[in-house]
Amino acid sequence: MIHPTALIDPAAHLADDVEVGPFTVIGPDVEIGPGSRIGPHVVIKGPSVLGARTRIFQFASVGEDCQDKKYAGEPTRLVMGDDNVIREGATLHRGTVQDRGETTIGSRNLFMAYVHVGHDCLVGNDCVLANQVTLAGHVDLGNFVILGGLSAIHQFCHFGDHAMAGGGSIITKDTPAYIMISGNPAQAHGLNLIGLKRRGFSKESIRALSEAYKLVYRQGLTVEQALEQIHARFSLPETETFAASIELSTRGIIR
Structure with a gap:
């Protein structure tokens, strides 16, 4: 279940059936729930809690120190629910003490290749972040959100439940629930009727x-x-x- 080349700190807590691929590094204060599969060349740093049936693909980085220059090594956290999928090269950072001290992610979310989730973000349930979506720090996503590839959300923005952004959207204001937006700068284009x-x-x-x-x-x-x-x-x-x-x-x- 755990490849012999994987490096897992003795202070990490993995459920008995967790699979870990070659050359993956898992640090102390990391908890990974049952049924999870961690691919090769993944780095997971704590304090972080990953729920049941988490799937992480190669070269992803989860729970790393944030990129905020105010961060000074405080023991902040990343907490995820169940059934999340993190694809290749995605980066999910922990929080800062200037905010909640925690990046919080719900369940059943799909983070496609090279997605970035910045410090102190709050991501709901059942969201889809397409390739290379970027969330700055302190972004709040609702439930059933869809963000098209290459979209970027400015720090402190809120994005409502069931809302959708088209690919390449630059989002610098709050997005109400249920609507569709797109463009640079993003503009509203009606309800997310299909969704x-x-x-x-x-x-x-x-x-x-x-x-x-x-x-x-x-x-x-x-x-x-x-x-x-x-x-x-x-x-x-x-x-x-x-x-x-x-x-x-x-x-x-x-x-």
């Missing part, structure tokens, strides 16, 4: 979200005026989530 239908959203919910989207993006209203009308006209959980993702914005939303 919502695939995930079983009801016709009623999609219709209400379409109307709410128009209030924000098509009626010439200010954001505050649009939110007032959304709260007055709709009471579905989906429209509440959409409105909340706008109200919680600290950088302004992509419009």
